[in-house]
Amino acid sequence: MRRPGSRPLGPPFWHGDEFDHTHDEDDDHPDGAWDATISKNNFYYTDNVELTTVGIDVGSSTSHLMFSKLHLQRLGQYLSSRYVVVKREMLHRSPILLTPYRADNTIDAGALDTFFRQAYADAGLESEDVDSGAIILTGEAIKRTNARAVADLFAEHAGKFVCASAGHNLEAILAANGSGALQLSRSSADEVVLNVDLGGGTSKLALVSRGHVVETAAINVGGRLVAFDGRGRVDRIEPAARVVASALDVPLELGEVLAVEDRRRLADGLAGCLFEVIRREPLSPLTRSLMLTAPLSSEAMIGQVTFSGGVSEYLSGSETPDFGDIARQLADAINSRIAQDGLPAAVQPAVERIRATVIGASQFTVQVSGNTIAISREELLPLHNLQVLYPIVTDAEAVQPDVLSAAIARGFQRFDLTEGDQTAAIAIKWSGEPRYSMLRNLAAGIVQALPRTIALGLPIVLVFANDFGKLIGGIIREEFAPDTDVISIDGIELQEFDYIDVGAMLYPSQVVPVVVKSLVFPEANGPRAELVETVAAT
8 A cells, every 4th residue: 555645556557657558448559550460570579469368356255257368569669668558358258256165264266166167168268378367366255264275276277377466455456447447537637536446345445646546445344244045044244244243233143134224234334434434534443443454544635436346336226136245235325325425526437347356457467578678597487476675766877886785675674574585576766877887886786785695596586667677687697696597677667566476488579477466365363254054063
């Protein structure tokens, strides 16, 4: 999450770049048409990359997949090695599946596997046809004891470079992208858009300005915190629902019918907590107990509000079936507050609602780096789950080696990491003039900061926003550490995100795919959902 005055969240492909790109499946190429007659020779692939991607969302309530074809193009006219998405085509959307849980507080991996295999078959794709993408676990799903294992397992078999990811702030960013909130914020240079993603277990908020997500927050408010069987009896209670029910004296018991009025009271209490966060009011003790992140702190005036997520389907008045939970009652409580001018701004319809996050996962997680990169040995790739360290250095013309080395050391300290214990990705944003003396200073500072990494034979992984990857990687290998492996990529703009994955080289374009992500899995020994099957077993 970002505070006021900090840099925007998300890399350029999450609509955070000053260079525009298309949004709809049938949009044209920026120069007027997608020219299918272009000869796709090696010259074409120098500046163009085509990827088949998948986004897999395993959420509190539902799971689904989306397959897309992305066309990325190098910004050659700007003398840059950065690639941006210029066209996307939706290939296939899977049906919506209620996320399968087991009585032992785990995700039913077998049921998910069957669903995923059918989705690939319906799309006419094999896993080897998929170049990149992400499987993201969200909301209550990430609290299941086998969540991380499930994510890693499916990521391994979903395609050539499909990455496992989880986390509330990342989900807020992806939902803001998929909902269209970022594009909406571009329509007025000074207008801030708030996207509220209403899921089954959590609600995620993203403040968006000028195409950038500038702040995020998440709260344990969702439409499937309580679930019912076919007879209307409670068969699952998530911990957040228990907290709110206790505070409101709602008689919530497994195996018992929850009266309609009590469902409404519970939903209204959840909506009240959510609106405290939306309106950026002082939070009540109950609301504070439901917060999954710090609340929004920006005082920027909100000009428009959008809603995405499964519960938003009920807000829109669409003919959405009841799935045996409190989603419809929660939507009614939210609509009631909207009617009473409870929002800070008018509501604008989202481009996508329930599928916003999966669209974000399939289309806005992948970046590519190429042309000016240095990779000492291609067989080192792919690399997964590298902690991103972001040494904070000034944009001064000259950065002295000692200054950069100290900044990198502080980056390790901020994450309680010991240099050399693991491979980390050092992300450097420096915009000075690329004279040899300047670049040599940067290379010297990097080597000075990584003595154990070099001594233990770990690769040095560098990520630059500007086109210095090949130059600095070459200087390190030629002048400072000739026997050390270096993976130095550029055209990627990062902050201190949790993790980065770097994929194997793609031919003939000779670029590498990069996924920036989060891996925030709660402790497995935390509060668990109450399930009626558990009661029956005892």
